[in-house]
Amino acid sequence: MPDIFWEDFVEGEVKTFGSYEVTEEEIIAFASEFDAQPMHLDAAAGKASMLGGLAASGWHTCAIMMRLMCDGFLLRAAGQGSPGVTETKWREPIFPGDVVTLRRTVLQSRSSKSRPDLGLVTLKLELLKPAGSVALEQECVVLFNRRNPGARLA
Amino acid sequence: MNFFDEIQVGDREILGTHTFTRDEIVAFARKYDPQPFHVDEEAAKRSIFGALCASGWHTAATWMKYFVAYQQRTAAERISKGIPVPVTGPSPGFKNLRWLKPVYAGDVITYATEAREKLTPKSRPDWGMLIAYNTGTNQDGVLVFDFESRVFVQRHP
Numbered sequence: 001m002p003d004i005f006w007e008d009f010v011e012g013e014v015k016t017f018g019s020y021e022v023t024e025e026e027i028i029a030f031a032s033e034f035d036a037q038p039m040h041l042d043a044a045a046g047k048a049s050m051l052g053g054l055a056a057s058g059w060h061t062c063a064i065m066m067r068l069m070c071d072g073f074l075l076r077a078a079g080q081g082s083p084g085v086t087e088t089k090w091r092e093p094i095f096p097g098d099v100v101t102l103r104r105t106v107l108q109s110r111s112s113k114s115r116p117d118l119g120l121v122t123l124k125l126e127l128l129k130p131a132g133s134v135a136l137e138q139e140c141v142v143l144f145n146r147r148n149p150g151a152r153l154a
Numbered sequence: 155m156n157f158f159d160e161i162q163v164g165d166r167e168i169l170g171t172h173t174f175t176r177d178e179i180v181a182f183a184r185k186y187d188p189q190p191f192h193v194d195e196e197a198a199k200r201s202i203f204g205a206l207c208a209s210g211w212h213t214a215a216t217w218m219k220y221f222v223a224y225q226q227r228t229a230a231e232r233i234s235k236g237i238p239v240p241v242t243g244p245s246p247g248f249k250n251l252r253w254l255k256p257v258y259a260g261d262v263i264t265y266a267t268e269a270r271e272k273l274t275p276k277s278r279p280d281w282g283m284l285i286a287y288n289t290g291t292n293q294d295g296v297l298v299f300d301f302e303s304r305v306f307v308q309r310h311p
C-alpha cells in the first residue's frame with residue numbers, strides 16, 4: 001500500500017534521491033533501440049560532435065531520471081501518472097561512468113477541480129553529475145491520490 | 155533531414171508507425187518506469203488508466219526512434235542523388251510535452267513532425283535552431299502525445 005500521498009508534497013521542499021551509474025554498455029543499448037545517432041553509439045563520433053564524447057541520448061537521461069523517481073519515492077506513492085512535462089533542458093552531456101543523482105524541488109501543489117480525490121504536484125527535477133553540475137533539468141506535473149479527499153481546497 | 159536553409163516552416167513529415175506490444179511495454183517499464191500500471195496487467199486494470207499502458211518515456215523515445223529512421227532515409231536519398239547531407243546537432247531540450255491519452259498494449263501510433271519556427275543564433279553562424287511540433291496519433295486518429303522540439307541543423311552545404 002502506498003504511504004506517500006498528495007498531502008506529503010510541501011511547496012518549497014528540496015530532496016535528493018538515489019544514485020545511478022550510467023555505463024557505456026547501457027548508453028549504446030538504449031541508443032541502438034531508440035536514438036541511433038553516431039554520438040550516442042561510437043566514441044570517435046561522440047568526440048567529433050558538439051557533445052565532445054560518447055554521450056547518453058537525451059531521452060535515455062529522461063528515462064534514467066524516471067527510474068530514480070520510481071525508486072526514490074514514486075513506487076511508494078499513490079501516483080496516478082503525469083499529464084506532461086512543461087520543459088526539459090539538456091544542459092550537459094552524460095558520459096559513460098557518470099554516477100547521477102536526482103534532486104527534486106516541489107514548485108507547486110494544488111487540488112484537482114474535476115477530481116476531488118486527486119491532487120497535482122509541479123516538480124522541478126534535476127539530474128546531478130558527480131561534481132554537482134546539472135545535466136538535465138525538467139519541470140513536470142504528477143498526479144497523486146489524496147490521503148483525505150476533499151479535506152482542503154487549495 | 156534537409157539543410158536548415160532548405161526547410162520551410164509548415165513542412166510536415168510522417169515519420170512512421172509503431173505497434174506497442176505488451177512485452178515491449180513491460181520490458182521498457184521494468185528498466186525505467188516500473189509503476190504498477192506499466193508492468194502488471196491486473197494492477198493496471200484497477201488503476202486510473204484501466205489497462206496496461208506504456209511509460210510516457212517509452213512513447214517519447216519511440217518518437218525519436220522513428221525520427222532517426224526518417225533522418226537516415228532522407229540521408230540515403232540525398233546520397234543517391236549525389237547531394238550533400240546536413241549534420242544535425244544535439245538538442246538543448248524540449249517544451250510542452252503532453253501525454254494526452256494512454257498508449258495501451260496493441261495500440262498503433264503514427265508519429266509525425268512539423269517545422270514551426272527557424273531561429274538563427276548569432277553565436278553559431280553555421281547552425282540554425284529548428285523548432286518543430288511533433289505528434290503521436292493512435293489507430294482511432296486520436297492525438298495521444300505531442301511536444302515541441304529544438305534541434306541544431308547545419309545551415310548550408
